[in-house]
Amino acid sequence: MAREKFDQIYARAAARKGGDAALESLLATPLTADEIKAIPDSRWLAAFSEKVFQSGMSWKVVRSKWPNFEEAFFGFDIEKMLLMPTEMWERKATDPAIIRHLGKVMTIPANAQMIHEAALKHGSFSAMVADWPGENITGLWRYLKKHGQRLGGNTGPYTLRVMGKDTFIVSQDVEAYLRHTGIIDGGKDTQRSQQAMQQAFHAWQQESGRPLCQISQVIAFSLGDNRV
Structure with a gap:
């Protein structure tokens, strides 16, 4: 399966969360360097x-x-x-x-x-x-x-996320998405899987201009048990 464009993922998450404004209110903002x-x-x-x-x-x-x-x-x-x-x-x-x-x-x-x-x-x-x-x-x-x-x-x-460093998180929902779309197919902690995840998140970041933390949150909100 081809990697989805970020705007497709975002549209699905916004629809599940009650609109763009509602989704934006849920997204974290990392600290500056x-x-x-x-x-x-x-x-x-x-x-x-x-x-x-x-x-x-x-x-x-x-x-x-x-x-x-x-x-x-x-x-x-x-x-x-x-x-x-x-x-x-x-x-x-x-x-x-x-x-x-x-x-x-x-x-x-x-x-x-x-x-x-x-x-x-x-x-x-x-x-x-x-x-x-x-x-x-x-x-x-x-x-x-x-x-x-x-x-x-x-x-x-x-811990990095809590402390304000921009990072994505491989939560259960994010992992499920990455597996469903074929971005990873092995253990999520292997170097091969992490490189594949890194490449995908970097591409979404280039498309959207958003921090990694928001990208992973949007992915999680786009599926799983988190409807409004």
Whole structure:
């Protein structure tokens, strides 16, 4: 099947959502590169950690306890995270004020190390993310998976989206669309599939002038259980 033009996808999504204005009201707007560069690196560690804990758990429960995480982990200050000995991490993982899960707690120092190493090369982790080209956004996904802990799958991309970096998301609806149209036919996390997705999204971006996040939202709204 030939790749659909973006205006065809948009028209279908708008019809399902009650018109162009209603659809536009649902679309996210990414931050500018300068706005991303202004984000302290501690906020990236907090965001990655929150998404790791939300994986397989109630997002509502994690959000309700997150102030306790901020207190327990000193606002996710990178230097403080790197100085904490293993015994302290093990004690933190038994704190009833947070969600007690040693494996997920231990991603915090690992991802702090990833952020620290990127900051040494780029000035800050935020600068690296801000300058990462959108035409290779799946390369940033792979970077997070390779150098971080538990940041594969949609965890890394969802964190990027939450933090304002422009990225598409391979949600269930988006994956279903990509498979139905033959853009991907193997595992969605393989490099071959990610390259095919990247090419398709880049083409839609060239057609529409829209950010990647809006393109993936429009695709998701164009099918699945999301009628008005």
